[in-house]
Amino acid sequence: MVKRMVGPGAVSAAALAPRTSCKYALRARSTLYSFTHAAPNGSTELTQPISIARRIMGTSKSSSVELPEELLSAIRSGTCIAFVGAGFSIPANFPNWIELLNGLSQHVSVGLQKHIKLLLAKKDGSASLEEAAQAIEDELGQDKMAKRLKTRLTISKLPPNMAERIHLLQGIPFRAILTTNFDMLLEGETPSAQAYRKIMRAPRPRWWDEGFWDQKACFPPVLKLHGDVRKANTVVLTRRGYRQRLHNDPHFTRFLSALFTQHTVLYLGFSFSDAYLNELRSGALSLLGEADGASPIAYAIANDVPPRSANHLRHHEGIRALSYSSNGNKDFSGFDKLLREIHEATNPLLHFGRRLKGRRLLWLDEEPQNNALIERFFLQAKREAHLPLGTLQVTRALSVDKAVAALHSSAQKNEQFDLVISHCGQGFKGQTVAEQLLAAMRRRDLRSPVLIFSSNQDASERRRRALALGAHEYCWSFGGLLRAIERVLGPGIEHES
Structure with missing residues (x-):
């Protein structure tokens, strides 16, 4: 029997390892x-x-x-x-x-x-x-x-x-x-x-x-x-x-x-x-x-x-x-x-990538370039999960009206979005962009889970108001958003060490 070696202390597996394994260590050892x-x-x-x-x-x-x-x-x-x-x-x-x-x-x-x-x-x-x-x-x-x-x-x-x-x-x-x-x-x-x-x-x-x-x-x-x-x-x-x-x-x-x-x-x-x-x-x-x-x-x-x-x-x-x-x-x-x-x-990236398979996402943000980091993570997770590039469909909307129109069109085709992400944004009449979107969705009975992604300025009050209007969660960090996405799209594995 010939054993392969790897480094000191590694002997070929005669018992617990393949017998063709290896070992560089040369000392007499236990068996x-x-x-x-x-x-x-x-x-x-x-x-x-x-x-x-x-x-x-x-x-x-x-x-x-x-x-x-x-x-x-x-x-x-x-x-x-x-x-x-x-x-x-x-x-x-x-x-x-x-x-x-x-x-x-x-x-x-x-x-x-x-x-x-x-x-x-x-x-x-x-x-x-x-x-x-x-x-x-x-x-x-x-x-x-x-x-x-x-x-x-x-x-x-x-x-x-x-x-x-x-x-x-x-x-x-x-x-x-x-x-x-x-x-x-x-x-x-x-x-x-x-x-x-x-x-x-x-x-x-x-x-x-x-x-x-x-x-x-x-x-x-x-x-x-x-x-x-x-x-x-x-x-x-x-x-x-x-x-x-x-x-x-x-x-x-x-x-x-x-x-x-x-x-x-x-x-x-x-x-x-x-x-x-x-x-x-x-x-x-x-x-x-x-x-x-x-x-x-x-x-x-x-x-x-x-x-x-x-x-x-x-x-x-x-x-x-x-x-x-x-x-x-x-x-x-x-x-x-x-x-x-x-x-x-x-592997957490692989699991997150699999959560994206076949999903449809609507993202409302007047400045979509702000989300490039998150989208890079999506791409990396899909690669780890060996998913084709088109497996996650992301529709971008620059205004509340366009977001509502996309939601309404999808609902008519019985193809609801799996997730909606919206920035908070400066709205009018005392409502933020996110609140306007949530109110419009409630009026038209457009049902998709909504995550609000914004800064942590006045986060407690903004979160309270967003949740009261039906938002799933209010997030102000990339990590918080990713964890919220994981919870919405299905049970996942978090590595917290």
Whole structure:
């Protein structure tokens, strides 16, 4: 069996992850495997460490899984962390671990090359691979070795299925994404007090906040636990590197311990083979209790998990396995299917976009250019939902008379507008433009929900008067308007973190 690798700490899924997954970490680790997303896939012949995992996990097929509502709720509320491992990046076709070490050994002395060759031929698990990595780093130095790694892990163009996985991952409103991969598939920060603060304390933009509309700003923050090849001094690849990460930065384990305790974790293409991560998981499980019937503290997308193994994980590891059949380790599309289902169930832009499908909207404003920002959001939401551009029909009216005429014409055709939005505007005889529109609609029995969108000047009084005339809501911010639209057009998912 050949395993793909991604970053330190990511081993191919012999149990919870596809067996073709990957791993860069070379330490001897515990033998429970699961599936997370990450960067490169590398593989290593790890025969002995997998034996226990095979006993635990078995090889039988699993049926399709219904996504747990508790997991989806945690994601929507911003209390779920994605933990991405090597299996996620299998489609990137990175070299496996032995191939990577072989390539790096071409840049060391002839004597060391022979020694590396002997070590890689042993096939005794992580020990020899760790020794080989440490020997190469000792001779090349950390900077030069990181540059060689970067060269080996650089791809000119992402395969479409890899790009799709990254798109789906970034579109799920996780509190944060943690990865043990040091490749360049996911952009993120390396461990630091600033990075910890951003994940633990910094407010995340909610879907109706203008900051969320910036595609990159709405992505969950990424923390690369084992470094980034673009920053040579951050890469953790050898036993010494792991030791320094754990003991030279005491806040590292405190941060992870707090995260595991306070958040639900979804493991994606990740191997549970990092001893220190398993200890932290165990600590969180012990603190939160292992009572029967307690909600799982983590979930893992995994292939071919037998019922008994799933029961073991649930009751002794606090992990609920979301298993799919890989058809004898030949087809891992089930991973993509589950990831896509999670994305579709939780992505707020996609949900808002679907609320717009087939809708007819009338917008009364003497200066329609003022609404360009909202219309840009509509367009972005429709794109996320893969809706054709004409799926939302927006009729613009520059006056109350024209708005009433459009409403009357639609009513005669039995094609009422799904929503009317009006600015407040300066009217006459003591009535605002919005109040004139509402009064005219009541007189002619033109029935469509109306939202008033204006400034917050005298908002309390204006809102009282508008609601008394039948308005659905009075809004004075883009976020307030979007939330009101969501309520009018149907039940939606709000991400408030």
